[in-house]
Amino acid sequence: ALAILKAGGAYVPLDPDYPADRIAHYIADSGASVVLTQARLTGHLPAHGAEIVEIDGLTEEGEESNPASNATGKDLAYVIYTSGSTGTPKGVMVEHAQVSNFFTGMDAIVDRDRGAVWLAVTSLAFDISVLELFYTLSRGFKVVLTGGETRAAVSQGKIAISDRRIDFGIYYWGNDDGQGPKKYETLLE
Numbered sequence: 001a002l003a004i005l006k007a008g009g010a011y012v013p014l015d016p017d018y019p020a021d022r023i024a025h026y027i028a029d030s031g032a033s034v035v036l037t038q039a040r041l042t043g044h045l046p047a048h049g050a051e052i053v054e055i056d057g058l059t060e061e062g063e064e065s066n067p068a069s070n071a072t073g074k075d076l077a078y079v080i081y082t083s084g085s086t087g088t089p090k091g092v093m094v095e096h097a098q099v100s101n102f103f104t105g106m107d108a109i110v111d112r113d114r115g116a117v118w119l120a121v122t123s124l125a126f127d128i129s130v131l132e133l134f135y136t137l138s139r140g141f142k143v144v145l146t147g148g149e150t151r152a153a154v155s156q157g158k159i160a161i162s163d164r165r166i167d168f169g170i171y172y173w174g175n176d177d178g179q180g181p182k183k184y185e186t187l188l189e
Contacts, residue, residue, distance in 0.1 A: 001078075001124060001133070004036070008069050010076035012091075013124040020046040022089065029091055030079050073097030080127050094127075103135050110139075117142045 004011040012030045014023050014037075024046035027035065032050050039054045071077075077096045081089040118141045120132035136143050 002137070005071070005077060005134075006067065006069055008071040008075065010078050010093075012079045012081075013129075015123050015125040016041050016044060017123075018125070020044075022084070024048060025089065026081055026091075071096055073100060078130075080125070092127075094130075099130060099134070102130070103138065106131065106135055107139075110135075112139050112141070116140065117144060119144050119146060121146050 001011045001013070012026055012032050014026055014035070016023075026032075027046075027048040027050055034053055035045065035048070035050045036053050036055050037045065038056050042052055042054060045052070073096050075096055077094050077099050079091045079093050081091050083089065118132065118136040120129070120136070120143050122129045122132050124133070133143060
């Protein structure tokens with residue numbers, strides 16, 4: 001993903017744990033011309049028209065310098081797909097300027113002087129991974145990656161189930177209400 005961004009391209013994360021039809025939809029809908037993958041995953045990819053590049057077969061030959069990127073704020077950084085809970089997953093196109101603005105906002109609240117180690121637990125297929133991976137790396141953090149097989153170890157196993165019942169709960173979904181002063185009224189109350 002870093003190489004794609006550095007080359008001025010946009011990435012579309014494909015989680016190998018997703019169903020084949022979902023991955024096929026992402027590739028077709030995004031118009032991806034290249035799929036970067038590992039050799040062990042190539043056979044699990046659904047039929048598609050993109051060129052396959054197996055990254056574990058690449059060598060480190062080439063320039064050792066840090067090539068300049070021609071990407072601008074208006075260029076796409078990535079396309080990430082919604083869960084599809086209301087139908088077909090929809091691609092959300094995120095530009096470099098939006099990522100830069102997000103990073104600037106995080107600079108105001110993340111203490112970068114202390115604890116310069118960050119544990120990244122989110123799949124690249126979730127947008128918070130941009131914070132966990134790219135924000136941290138661009139700010140000089142050491143990033144420790146954890147995969148699905150180690151998440152239980154990080155959380156120290158399953159969460160105990162309580163016999164206590166929930167007396168009250170609120171499920172709040174505020175992104176469809178439009179703008180205005182009452183958008184978060186229920187949440188605040």
